[in-house]
Amino acid sequence: MQEHTEDRPTFTFQPSMEDHSEGDEKSIIVELVKVTKIYPPDVVALRNVSFTARKGEIVFLTGASGAGKTTLLKLLCRLERPTKGLIEIGGNDLNKLNSNATQKLRQRIGVAYQDFRLLPRQSVYQNIAMAMEVQFKNKKEIKQRVLELLEKLSLSEKIHKPAGKLSRGEQQRVAIARAAANVPPLILADEPTGNLDPQTTSQVMDLFHELNESGSAIIIATHDKSIYQGTHHQQFELQQGELQRVNS
Amino acid sequence: MRLLTFIFTQTGRNVLQSWGLQLMTLLTVTLSVLIFSFFYLIYVNMVQTGVRLGEELRLIVYLDSGLTADEQILFTKKVESFSKVDKVVFITPDEAFAQLRDQLGNDRDVLEDLDSSFLPYSVEIYPHKDLKNLSRIKDFSDYLENLPGTAKVQYGHGWVERFEYFTKLLRFIVIISGSLLILTTMFMVSNTLRLSLYARQKELKVLRYLGATNSYIKGPVLIEGFLLGFVGAGIGLLSLFSLFQWIKSHFAGPSLVNLFKLNFLPWSHCTAILLCSVLLCVLGSLLSIRKFLKI
Numbered sequence: 001m002q003e004h005t006e007d008r009p010t011f012t013f014q015p016s017m018e019d020h021s022e023g024d025e026k027s028i029i030v031e032l033v034k035v036t037k038i039y040p041p042d043v044v045a046l047r048n049v050s051f052t053a054r055k056g057e058i059v060f061l062t063g064a065s066g067a068g069k070t071t072l073l074k075l076l077c078r079l080e081r082p083t084k085g086l087i088e089i090g091g092n093d094l095n096k097l098n099s100n101a102t103q104k105l106r107q108r109i110g111v112a113y114q115d116f117r118l119l120p121r122q123s124v125y126q127n128i129a130m131a132m133e134v135q136f137k138n139k140k141e142i143k144q145r146v147l148e149l150l151e152k153l154s155l156s157e158k159i160h161k162p163a164g165k166l167s168r169g170e171q172q173r174v175a176i177a178r179a180a181a182n183v184p185p186l187i188l189a190d191e192p193t194g195n196l197d198p199q200t201t202s203q204v205m206d207l208f209h210e211l212n213e214s215g216s217a218i219i220i221a222t223h224d225k226s227i228y229q230g231t232h233h234q235q236f237e238l239q240q241g242e243l244q245r246v247n248s
Numbered sequence: 249m250r251l252l253t254f255i256f257t258q259t260g261r262n263v264l265q266s267w268g269l270q271l272m273t274l275l276t277v278t279l280s281v282l283i284f285s286f287f288y289l290i291y292v293n294m295v296q297t298g299v300r301l302g303e304e305l306r307l308i309v310y311l312d313s314g315l316t317a318d319e320q321i322l323f324t325k326k327v328e329s330f331s332k333v334d335k336v337v338f339i340t341p342d343e344a345f346a347q348l349r350d351q352l353g354n355d356r357d358v359l360e361d362l363d364s365s366f367l368p369y370s371v372e373i374y375p376h377k378d379l380k381n382l383s384r385i386k387d388f389s390d391y392l393e394n395l396p397g398t399a400k401v402q403y404g405h406g407w408v409e410r411f412e413y414f415t416k417l418l419r420f421i422v423i424i425s426g427s428l429l430i431l432t433t434m435f436m437v438s439n440t441l442r443l444s445l446y447a448r449q450k451e452l453k454v455l456r457y458l459g460a461t462n463s464y465i466k467g468p469v470l471i472e473g474f475l476l477g478f479v480g481a482g483i484g485l486l487s488l489f490s491l492f493q494w495i496k497s498h499f500a501g502p503s504l505v506n507l508f509k510l511n512f513l514p515w516s517h518c519t520a521i522l523l524c525s526v527l528l529c530v531l532g533s534l535l536s537i538r539k540f541l542k543i
Binding site: 077079099100103104105106107108109111113117118119122130131133134135136178 | 254450451453454455456457458459460461462464541
């Protein structure tokens with residue numbers, strides 16, 4: 001990880017978003033205040049959800065299918081807009097961001113989607129590199145990082161294979177690698193271990209811990225108790241759109 | 249610099265991904281430019297021929313046979329005093345007879361039993377350049393017709409009128425064909441690029457999710473539009489030039505084509521057509537991309 005020490009996660013895409021991590025208290029990366037999301041006509045996905053995630057924290061969101069976990073993650077990367085309430089990422093009110101600022105914000109958030117959202121005809125390498133290309137990283141840096149991630153997730157042999165020809169477990173790891181490629185200050189992972197065996201689950205969690213140690217806040221929506229039970233990280237449970245803290 | 253590298257790399261990828269569509273669009277742009285510039289070339293040559301013919305235009309006033317020598321001189325001086333006249337030449341029947349004999353060439357025998365007395369005194373008027381416009385020539389002719397001592401005024405007005413009418417018709421064709429081809433080109437370019445963008449819709453969505461900025465998405469599409477306009481117009485103009493050279497070389501000699509000194513479009517006009525084509529294609533590509541920036 002030596003080569004990424006200069007790339008420590010921080011929100012700096014707008015002058016007002018300075019990293020306050022040097023202070024006594026860790027800076028708040030994500031803040032939700034009484035967020036409600038209602039899908040038309042009247043399906044309440046989230047109701048008065050409030051929570052904060054600070055720099056270098058891992059937050060687990062649990063709950064039954066349809067409880068609102070994916071909606072919550074979509075709100076954080078602005079794929080959805082809240083019906084009510086305030087969402088701030090790195091001190092920026094998401095409701096007030098214009099198109100360009102939204103794109104800059106998305107560059108600072110790594111998202112591993114539940115449905116992967118890979119390009120099936122492009123190779124594993126291209127799928128991961130794409131996240132770095134949109135930030136105009138240089139080719140050498142991109143190659144080095146992609147190879148490193150593939151090695152960590154045991155995908156080196158699949159580097160040139162089209163993503164569409166991989167198993168679901170492999171696709172899931174490619175999606176995680178893409179989310180982690182830029183070592184972003186915030187990583188959102190939706191069921192990141194849903195298709196993985198215990199060994200690859202452990203590899204993925206090692207990668208998340210590594211990113212977390214370098215300062216990334218990570219929010220993981222999961223059903224998989226094995227990745228959060230017995231850990232000291234924050235856990236929240238969503239029940240019919242309402243958020244409850246499980247541990248302190 | 250990196251932005252440019254990425255944009256050009258992406259443009260290359262896009263072109264390779266949808267080369268069939270791109271080729272069709274290129275062909276459309278080429279044909280549009282070729283058709284428009286073909287008519288425009290004819291029009292420009294017609295205008296040039298009109299100017300050349302206009303420079304050689306003169307009015308002939310046949311004088312009444314009853315005019316005395318003094319009245320003839322007075323008439324000539326009156327016409328000379330008109331500010332829009334460059335030169336006035338008084339022609340006696342003898343001079344007219346000699347001219348006619350020269351013009352008849354080998355058939356001059358028909359004049360053997362005749363003398364010049366059947367020909368009237370006449371005046372040749374070379375109008376000023378300002379006057380070389382059909383309607384003004386006509387006004388001037390009417391004015392001369394009404395002068396006392398004028399028997400008849402001749403300037404080949406039937407021919408000039410037809411030429412002017414044909415030039416106007418051609419101008420109309422150029423404007424209509426130009427407008428239609430502008431619309432066709434923009435429609436084709438924007439729709440082809442839109443189709444190729446639809447084919448890449450999933451990729452564009454993923455790029456937006458990853459934080460691709462507007463310029464990252466727009467850049468390659470604008471360059472595609474620019475290349476289509478530039479290459480399409482370039483091929484169109486080169487094809488027209490080849491066609492022009494072929495016509496010149498195959499119809500050289502005493503033919504109709506030689507009556508009109510054919511010239512290819514000046515550089516400035518070629519550049520303007522090229523720039524218009526580029527502008528239209530870039531506009532077409534801008535129209536096509538708007539929807540995809542809203543993700």
